[in-house]
Amino acid sequence: MQLPNINKKRIITLLKEGKRLDQRKPYDIRDITIETGVSINAEGTSRVKIGKSEVIVGVKMDVQTPYTDHEDEGTMVTSMEFSPVAGERYEAGPPQMDSIEIARVVDRGIRESGFIDWKKLCIKSGEKVWSILIDIYCINDDGNILDASAIGAVAALKVAKFPVYNEETGKVKYGEFTENSLPLTEHLPITMSFYKIGDKLLFDPTRDEEDASEARITLSVSLFKKEKAINSMQKGGITSIKLNEMDEIIKESEKLYDILLPKIEKQIKAIKK
Amino acid sequence: MSYTKRLDKRKFDELRPIKAEVGIIPNADGSALFAFGKTIAIAAVYGPKPLHPQHMQEPDRGIIRCNYNMLPFSVTERAKPGPSRRSKEISMVTANALSSVVDLTRFPGTVIDVDILILQANASTRCAGINAAAMALAHAGVVMKEMVSSVSIGKIDDKIVADITKEEEDYHEGEGPTDIPFTLTSRTKEIVHLQLDGKIQTHRFAEAVECAKNACDKILDYQMRALKGEKINENE
Numbered sequence: 001m002q003l004p005n006i007n008k009k010r011i012i013t014l015l016k017e018g019k020r021l022d023q024r025k026p027y028d029i030r031d032i033t034i035e036t037g038v039s040i041n042a043e044g045t046s047r048v049k050i051g052k053s054e055v056i057v058g059v060k061m062d063v064q065t066p067y068t069d070h071e072d073e074g075t076m077v078t079s080m081e082f083s084p085v086a087g088e089r090y091e092a093g094p095p096q097m098d099s100i101e102i103a104r105v106v107d108r109g110i111r112e113s114g115f116i117d118w119k120k121l122c123i124k125s126g127e128k129v130w131s132i133l134i135d136i137y138c139i140n141d142d143g144n145i146l147d148a149s150a151i152g153a154v155a156a157l158k159v160a161k162f163p164v165y166n167e168e169t170g171k172v173k174y175g176e177f178t179e180n181s182l183p184l185t186e187h188l189p190i191t192m193s194f195y196k197i198g199d200k201l202l203f204d205p206t207r208d209e210e211d212a213s214e215a216r217i218t219l220s221v222s223l224f225k226k227e228k229a230i231n232s233m234q235k236g237g238i239t240s241i242k243l244n245e246m247d248e249i250i251k252e253s254e255k256l257y258d259i260l261l262p263k264i265e266k267q268i269k270a271i272k273k
Numbered sequence: 274m275s276y277t278k279r280l281d282k283r284k285f286d287e288l289r290p291i292k293a294e295v296g297i298i299p300n301a302d303g304s305a306l307f308a309f310g311k312t313i314a315i316a317a318v319y320g321p322k323p324l325h326p327q328h329m330q331e332p333d334r335g336i337i338r339c340n341y342n343m344l345p346f347s348v349t350e351r352a353k354p355g356p357s358r359r360s361k362e363i364s365m366v367t368a369n370a371l372s373s374v375v376d377l378t379r380f381p382g383t384v385i386d387v388d389i390l391i392l393q394a395n396a397s398t399r400c401a402g403i404n405a406a407a408m409a410l411a412h413a414g415v416v417m418k419e420m421v422s423s424v425s426i427g428k429i430d431d432k433i434v435a436d437i438t439k440e441e442e443d444y445h446e447g448e449g450p451t452d453i454p455f456t457l458t459s460r461t462k463e464i465v466h467l468q469l470d471g472k473i474q475t476h477r478f479a480e481a482v483e484c485a486k487n488a489c490d491k492i493l494d495y496q497m498r499a500l501k502g503e504k505i506n507e508n509e
Contacts, residue, residue, distance in 0.1 A: 097361060113472075229473060230473050234366075238369050
């Protein structure tokens with residue numbers, strides 16, 4: 001068991017020279033792999049690894065009554081849990097604040113981007129709409145689970161297929177799938193988290209780096225009329241972020257978006273379903 | 274039809290009428306009320322006091338524990354009582370914001386309880402809550418490195434505005450609504466709380482930051498006046 005303070009000091013000292021424990025540069029990403037179709041009873045699933053971090057994401061669908069102020073739109077609920085298998089620190093029990101935050105931040109990145117065409121999920125306005133239920137489980141935590149969760153959610157949505165639905169009875173036939181994909185648009189959101197350790201910023205932290213950090217900015221970016229737009233943002237942690245650091249984060253996120261989007265799209269396209 | 278005039282006729286950088294005062298909860302160590310127009314928040318601070326159960330204590334520092342809650346009738350459609358994932362998240366970002374400006378190493382093993390209650394909601398409830406909570410902390414005599422001030426900056430269609438209302442949050446013409454709650458420190462202008470929902474081009478974010486800085490300066494003035502004992506009420 002590592003002593004956290006010694007690790008933190010090492011990490012900070014290395015960062016002063018722009019170095020990290022695993023030889024990456026501050027904004028380098030670990031290897032990302034995406035698999036889909038990993039759990040066959042779900043409407044869509046994915047398994048994402050970033051370095052040794054690993055999450056499994058499932059999409060289930062249901063037919064529900066719509067919200068009163070969005071009568072012709074589908075709905076979405078996102079949940080997240082750290083399975084106790086993910087690390088020694090995780091115990092069985094209701095989702096803690098870290099899981100709740102990841103679920104809500106991933107949700108908003110997708111919701112606000114326009115990636116899902118909500119109106120096309122309407123079956124009968126005011127009465128029946130499709131509901132998308134995203135469940136994210138971390139099964140190994142080596143840091144940056146938030147970003148891994150976001151990639152997993154997008155991948156699972158991309159491969160998900162509608163289940164068979166009987167319009168007359170109003171019942172879903174679970175376990176039987178159609179060939180129809182979800183109504184997705186080209187506004188694929190990329191969620192990126194920047195962590196502050198001491199007075200240095202870095203991207204894609206390992207568990208040790210995340211433990212050593214005191215503040216985080218997560219932002220989700222998608223294309224809007226061919227320009228990069230921020231759809232959601234959340235600051236975490238108990239120390240402040242300077243305005244010039246915020247500038248740097250926005251600039252780096254634009255560069256990282258250009259690196260991550262093709263990486264993720266290529267991996268998802270390569271998968272046969 | 275673009276958003277050229279605000280729905281309530283305010284200027285783009287104008288705040289709603291502010292209400293601010295301290296000492297409203299007699300039992301609390303510190304308390305305050307802060308309102309942006311129809312959004313009213315009260316906050317009470319109890320502590321520093323020993324944290325029980327003991328295993329939750331941090332040996333070298335105190336913790337700030339925040340509970341944000343809304344009255345069920347603070348909103349038009351009754352909100353079920355009890356904590357929700359949203360209220361837990363707001364409690365967390367509020368505690369984080371306040372923790373950034375309090376030297377918690379001065380109170381090891383203790384807790385400062387910050388309780389926020391939204392009496393009436395018309396958007397920006399978390400910002401009103403943070404403003405009230407910061408005032409309550411100062412009123413309680415907790416030493417703070419700086420004051421913090423919070424405001425919701427909006428991008429409504431393509432216009433950057435300060436202190437958005439519920440009606441503006443529901444404005445879906447043009448580029449739609451984007452809600453960006455900021456909390457900044459008073460002197461060093463650092464970010465202790467930041468969230469965003471909507472759509473803003475990366476190259477326009479700096480404009481939102483400028484708007485936030487100016488708005489937070491105005492809010493700081495109200496907070497300091499209230500802490501000096503003034504009962505501010507700009508509502509008709």
